[in-house]
Amino acid sequence: MSSVAQKRGFGATLWDWLTTVDHKKIGILYLLGGLFFFVLGGIEAMIIRLQLMTPNNDLVSAGLFNDLITMHGTTMIFLAAMPILFGFMNAIVPLQIGARDVAFPFINSLGFWMFAFGGLFLNISWLFGEVPDAGWTSYASLSLHSPGHGIDFYAIGLQIAGGGTLMAGINFLVTIINMRAPGMTYMRMPLFTWTTFVASAMILFAFPPLTIGLFFLTFDRMFSGNFFDHTMGGNTIIWEHIFWIFGHPEVYILILPAFGIFSEIFATFSRKRLFGYTAMVFATVLIGFLGFMVWAHHMFTVGLGPTANAIFAVATMAIAVPTGVKIFNWLLTIWGGSIKVTTPMLYALGFIPSFVMGGVTGVMQGAAPLDYQLHDTYFIVAHFHYVIVGGVVLAIFAALHYWWPKMFGTMLHEGLGKITFVFFFIGFHMTFLIQHWLGFWGMPRRVWTFMDGQGWNMANMISTIGALLMAIGFTVMVINIVMTTIKNERVGNDPWGDGRTLEWAIPSPPVFYNFAQTPLIRGLDTLWVEKMDGSKEMITPAEPVTDIHMPNGSIIPLLMTLGLFIAGFGAMFHQETSWGLPVLIFGLAFTFVMMAARSLKDDLGFYVTKEQILEDMKNEKGGRN
Amino acid sequence: MDLNKKFTPETWPAHPEKATLEAKNKFVGFWLFLGGETILFATLFATYMALKNKGPSGFGFTTQELYTLPLVFVMTMLLLTSSLTSVYAMYHLKSFNFKKMQLWLALTAFLGLGFLMLEVYEFSHYVQEGFTFNNSAFSSSFFTLVGTHGFHVAIGLVWVTLLIFRNSKRGLNLYNATKYYTFSLYWHFIDVVWVFIFTVVYLMGVIG
Numbered sequence: 001m002s003s004v005a006q007k008r009g010f011g012a013t014l015w016d017w018l019t020t021v022d023h024k025k026i027g028i029l030y031l032l033g034g035l036f037f038f039v040l041g042g043i044e045a046m047i048i049r050l051q052l053m054t055p056n057n058d059l060v061s062a063g064l065f066n067d068l069i070t071m072h073g074t075t076m077i078f079l080a081a082m083p084i085l086f087g088f089m090n091a092i093v094p095l096q097i098g099a100r101d102v103a104f105p106f107i108n109s110l111g112f113w114m115f116a117f118g119g120l121f122l123n124i125s126w127l128f129g130e131v132p133d134a135g136w137t138s139y140a141s142l143s144l145h146s147p148g149h150g151i152d153f154y155a156i157g158l159q160i161a162g163g164g165t166l167m168a169g170i171n172f173l174v175t176i177i178n179m180r181a182p183g184m185t186y187m188r189m190p191l192f193t194w195t196t197f198v199a200s201a202m203i204l205f206a207f208p209p210l211t212i213g214l215f216f217l218t219f220d221r222m223f224s225g226n227f228f229d230h231t232m233g234g235n236t237i238i239w240e241h242i243f244w245i246f247g248h249p250e251v252y253i254l255i256l257p258a259f260g261i262f263s264e265i266f267a268t269f270s271r272k273r274l275f276g277y278t279a280m281v282f283a284t285v286l287i288g289f290l291g292f293m294v295w296a297h298h299m300f301t302v303g304l305g306p307t308a309n310a311i312f313a314v315a316t317m318a319i320a321v322p323t324g325v326k327i328f329n330w331l332l333t334i335w336g337g338s339i340k341v342t343t344p345m346l347y348a349l350g351f352i353p354s355f356v357m358g359g360v361t362g363v364m365q366g367a368a369p370l371d372y373q374l375h376d377t378y379f380i381v382a383h384f385h386y387v388i389v390g391g392v393v394l395a396i397f398a399a400l401h402y403w404w405p406k407m408f409g410t411m412l413h414e415g416l417g418k419i420t421f422v423f424f425f426i427g428f429h430m431t432f433l434i435q436h437w438l439g440f441w442g443m444p445r446r447v448w449t450f451m452d453g454q455g456w457n458m459a460n461m462i463s464t465i466g467a468l469l470m471a472i473g474f475t476v477m478v479i480n481i482v483m484t485t486i487k488n489e490r491v492g493n494d495p496w497g498d499g500r501t502l503e504w505a506i507p508s509p510p511v512f513y514n515f516a517q518t519p520l521i522r523g524l525d526t527l528w529v530e531k532m533d534g535s536k537e538m539i540t541p542a543e544p545v546t547d548i549h550m551p552n553g554s555i556i557p558l559l560m561t562l563g564l565f566i567a568g569f570g571a572m573f574h575q576e577t578s579w580g581l582p583v584l585i586f587g588l589a590f591t592f593v594m595m596a597a598r599s600l601k602d603d604l605g606f607y608v609t610k611e612q613i614l615e616d617m618k619n620e621k622g623g624r625n
Numbered sequence: 626m627d628l629n630k631k632f633t634p635e636t637w638p639a640h641p642e643k644a645t646l647e648a649k650n651k652f653v654g655f656w657l658f659l660g661g662e663t664i665l666f667a668t669l670f671a672t673y674m675a676l677k678n679k680g681p682s683g684f685g686f687t688t689q690e691l692y693t694l695p696l697v698f699v700m701t702m703l704l705l706t707s708s709l710t711s712v713y714a715m716y717h718l719k720s721f722n723f724k725k726m727q728l729w730l731a732l733t734a735f736l737g738l739g740f741l742m743l744e745v746y747e748f749s750h751y752v753q754e755g756f757t758f759n760n761s762a763f764s765s766s767f768f769t770l771v772g773t774h775g776f777h778v779a780i781g782l783v784w785v786t787l788l789i790f791r792n793s794k795r796g797l798n799l800y801n802a803t804k805y806y807t808f809s810l811y812w813h814f815i816d817v818v819w820v821f822i823f824t825v826v827y828l829m830g831v832i833g
Contacts, residue, residue, distance in 0.1 A: 103650040166661060174654040178646065204657055208665035216672070219769065224759035227672065233679030233762035238672055245668075600791050602628065602800065 019553035021105035022512050026112050027091030028407060033116050034084035040123065041075035042474065044068045049431070049467040052460050055452040062448040066133035067150070069446055071123075073136030074154065077250070078161055079119040081392050085257045086115075086168055088399050089196045091407050093172065095503035095510065096190045098181025098519045098526075100548060103174035104167075106598070110557035111167040117565045118161025125153035135446065137247070140228035140239035144220055149572055155218045156568040160561070162210050169203030172196055181502075182542040183521030187281070190501045190525075191274060194281055195260030198288040199253045205292065206249035213242035222571055237302060244295035252291035255387065256284060258395030259326060262348045265398055266330050268498050269345040270337025273525060276329040283322035283329075290319045300371045309368040316366035323359055327352060342496070343417030347398035350425050351391065358386030361436065376446075379439025385432045397424070397477070405495040409508045410488050416480040420473045427469025434459045434466075493538070500525040505538040507620055513548045516613050517541035545617075548608040556598050563591030628798055637721040637797075642806030644799050655807040659814050666818050669770040670825060677830070680761030688830030691756060697827045700743045701819065704778075707736035708816040711809045718805055723796045726805070727789055733812065734785045737778055744775045767826070774822055777815050784808055 008016075020026060048068050051059045060068065094102055102108050125131045130148035132138070143151045176197045180189070189197075216239070219225030226232035228239050267274040274280060296304060296312040330352060339345070361383040365371045374380060397420070405411045438459050443450060450456055494504040502519060503510075505527045520542035523529040530538050567587025574580030638644045643652045678687050714729035748768070751757075758768045785808055792801050 104654060170654055170657050170661070173657055174650050177653055178650050204661045205664050208661050209668045212665055212668040212672075215769070219765065225765040225769075226759065226762040227676070227765055229762070232681050232760075233676065233684060234765075235675060235679075235762070238675060242668060242672075596787065599787065599804075604628070604800070 018558055019555045021109050021551050021553050023090045023094050023102045023108060024509060026108050027087045029112050030083045030090060031087035034080050034087055037075050037079035037119055041072050041080050044072040046467060046471055048072060049464040053464040055450055055457055057449050065448040067131035070132045070135050074122065074132065077136065078158060081254050082165060083115055084396050088403060089172060089257065092403055092503055093193050093196050094175060095514060096193045096501050097176060097179065097184050098502055098515060098521060099175060099179040100514045101551065102171050103178055104171045105551040106554060106557065107167050108171050110560060111164040111171065113558045113561040114164025115161050117561045118157050118164065121160060121565060121568055122153055122157030125150060137243055141236040143217065144228055152221060152572045155214050156571060159214045160564050160568065162207055165203055166207045169200040172200040173204065181519050181521050188521055188524045191263035191280055192260035195256040195284055198284050199256045202249045202253050202288050202291060206246050206253065209242050210246035213239060222575065240299055240302065244298045248295040249291045252287055254392045256287065258392045261395045261399045262330065262351055265344045265348045265402055266333045268496060268500055269340045269342055270334050271498050272333055272337040275332040277524060279325055280329055283325045286322040287319060290315060294319065297366055300368045301375045313366055313368045317363055320359060320363050327356060343414055343421060344398040344402040346418060346421045347394045351394045354386060354390030358383060358390050361386065374439060376444055377439035378435045378443045378445055381445045382432045382435035382439060389428055405491045405508050406503055407509060409490055410484055411491055411495055412484050413480050416476055420477040420480065423469050423473030423476065427466045427473060430466025430469060431463050434462050500528040502526045511616055513550055513608055516617050517545055518543050545610055545613055547610055548613065549605055550608055551605045552603055556594050560591050560594040563587045563594060628800055632721060634721040641718065641799055641802035648799065648803040651803045651807060655810055659810065662814065669773060673766040673770045676762040676766040679763050684761050686756050686763065692827050692830050694827060694831055696743065696747060697823060700740050701823050703736050703740040704816055704819050707733045708813055710736065711812045715806065715809050718802060721797060730785055730789055734782055737782050741775060741778050771822060771826065774818055781812055781815060
């Protein structure tokens with residue numbers, strides 16, 4: 001219905017994107033939304049680095065600096081890294097398991113719009129001039145006393161976006177459990193699908209605590225609750241626990257899909273089966289499990305006592321074992337492979353040393369006594385940027401090049417891609433390597449400026465120059481994307497030539513029902529098996545061509561989210577204005593009416609007829625040559 | 626899916642709640658959702674236990690003085706019974722007896738409504754005694770935990786009412802069987818949470 005290629009007006013196209021429930025289009029929406037916030041968070045980072053370039057600098061005021069670091073962290077984690085990964089999961093996972101759609105297309109769209117409106121809500125704070133300023137962790141004693149509405153934007157914006165994430169998590173779980181093609185056993189699933197599966201399970205158990213924590217914060221700030229106010233019997237440490245019970249799994253939710261992406265890329269461009277597939281799966285599950293056992297290592301200095309600190313220290317270091325298994329498996333995948341150094345492969349090769357360095361400093365901080373020394377210094381900043389930029393962001397850039405042809409039907413320029421990598425990679429190490437030493441030399445994190453004569457000047461200058469190099473690298477990538485889109489040279493099913501998994505067996509981009517016939521999966525690396533067997537069609541069908549059932553598009557997800565968005569403003573202003581409470585009630589009621597509308601009106605979807613599928617198949621064959 | 630397909634008790638599948646792919650998805654998805662809800666309530670329970678009896682200096686309320694077990698016992702009985710009636714409703718869902726299913730669900734809703742009214746009475750009673758949401762950390766955590774449960778009951782009531790009226794004319798089919806079934810899962814979940822509230826909040830509040 002929606003993907004029929006024909007000339008349409010702008011209005012119709014816009015309506016199509018606003019109402020789409022096609023996982024491939026939602027994937028593109030996530031990608032665009034995430035990249036938008038990535039740019040925003042990147043600009044914030046650049047201003048932070050420019051402020052810290054020289055001692056006693058006053059480029060931005062101390063208050064604005066707090067706004068910038070808070071919004072940089074919050075934006076990058078919640079609104080850039082996760083949505084971009086969701087974009088790839090949406091676009092690729094159903095293709096990898098041979099499904100025609102996700103389990104809940106409607107909820108998928110709802111999840112996207114909640115992310116979009118949550119992110120919008122958070123960033124509207126800039127227009128009000130009252131921006132979240134208590135750090136991305138928003139520790140309660142600080143956030144309760146932050147004047148203005150800054151923290152309110154944080155609490156409500158993340159509440160809306162977080163709800164969307166939870167829905168996306170459940171959706172991927174059910175998709176992978178129920179919608180695998182015949183023969184696609186769990187132990188034949190590509191690693192990206194596996195890591196999506198485990199990350200989604202982690203979302204399911206990590207996000208409800210965040211929901212509750214944000215509600216407590218909302219109640220304390222806007223509805224005179226007393227959860228964190230010690231004068232009323234409350235306890236500020238409760239926020240820290242709840243936040244990190246969410247927050248630590250969250251970093252694994254980010255890094256596991258990144259591991260999955262690199263596993264695909266290593267196997268593809270080493271033209272070898274992934275070494276130790278079973279161990280990789282086991283390590284993924286183990287990391288997912290241990291990820292919930294270590295939250296208090298963020299709180300060593302709170303004073304939980306030596307026993308608690310010791311237990312969490314040991315659990316933390318234990319995570320290094322499955323992670324090490326992964327690193328060695330990647331190395332052994334490359335070993336003896338017929339390596340092709342494409343742009344995605346370049347990122348993957350750069351990832352290994354970078355991420356190992358971040359992992360090693362993580363184990364250092366896992367030792368509780370040493371953490372007392374490192375806590376709240378630039379060493380911490382260096383560590384988490386090494387794992388998140390050196391792991392997640394490199395994976396995102398790699399995946400962007402790797403799957404761009406599958407998502408958009410045209411290839412990013414390899415030369416420009418490599419230039420991006422060189423600038424970004426050098427810039428990244430230049431920015432953050434030196435920050436380890438800054439931490440050792442005693443520079444605390446989150447400071448607005450620093451005094452001259454402490455020996456920090458040169459290091460900070462180097463760090464800022466590195467950040468500029470990263471910005472140049474990213475700009476080259478944007479140029480690459482624009483150029484590629486304008487040129488629009490179409491590519492075939494398997495543009496890298498070495499695709500191993502199912503997504504490379506179908507056209508780029510695929511038709512909206514993905515598979516004309518559900519494929520029969522005959523082994524791990526499905527497409528590779530077919531290639532080795534010399535199959536002409538590259539897919540062994542599991543069914544004859546029949547009518548295909550597909551879901552209808554709907555505007556209701558957007559409207560539901562709009563209600564929550566409106567209600568958020570009502571909650572925020574209900575204490576000081578008379579319109580606040582009615583707006584809050586109206587917003588929630590509007591959302592509820594939309595939910596009822598969705599529930600009461602039967603929406604059974606539609607059928608793509610056999611005739612149309614046969615015609616599509618014929619056109620595709622004609623177009624291929 | 627064809628909504629007009631007519632079933633008889635003989636042709637009705639043994640597991641109508643997961644007879645199609647869409648239904649299976651909803652079935653699994655709803656179980657997972659309840660998993661997330663479990664964590665949500667666990668967080669609320671932990672917070673309540675940490676803040677129990679905590680208030681500003683001179684705060685006068687303790688769990689022993691506040692709670693009255695007879696009222697809570699009646700509430701518990703109402704909700705537990707409503708869980709039983711929803712089981713009967715699901716029995717009739719599986720044996721394709723639409724009228725009896727609707728009847729048992731209506732009874733479920735009725736009992737749930739009784740529970741909710743008693744809870745409203747309980748809350749308003751506390752507020753009249755001066756135990757309000759914002760007078761202490763204890764009260765905030767109490768009203769949030771028990772209130773979140775009450776909110777879930779209210780949502781469940783609206784849900785089942787809509788289901789009963791929406792489908793009253795057209796009877797059972799494989800499309801709405803899943804909706805009925807997931808409601809009953811939800812209702813059992815609410816019931817289990819209440820068992821924990823009864824134990825952790827009320828019993829342990831009065832005894833321990």
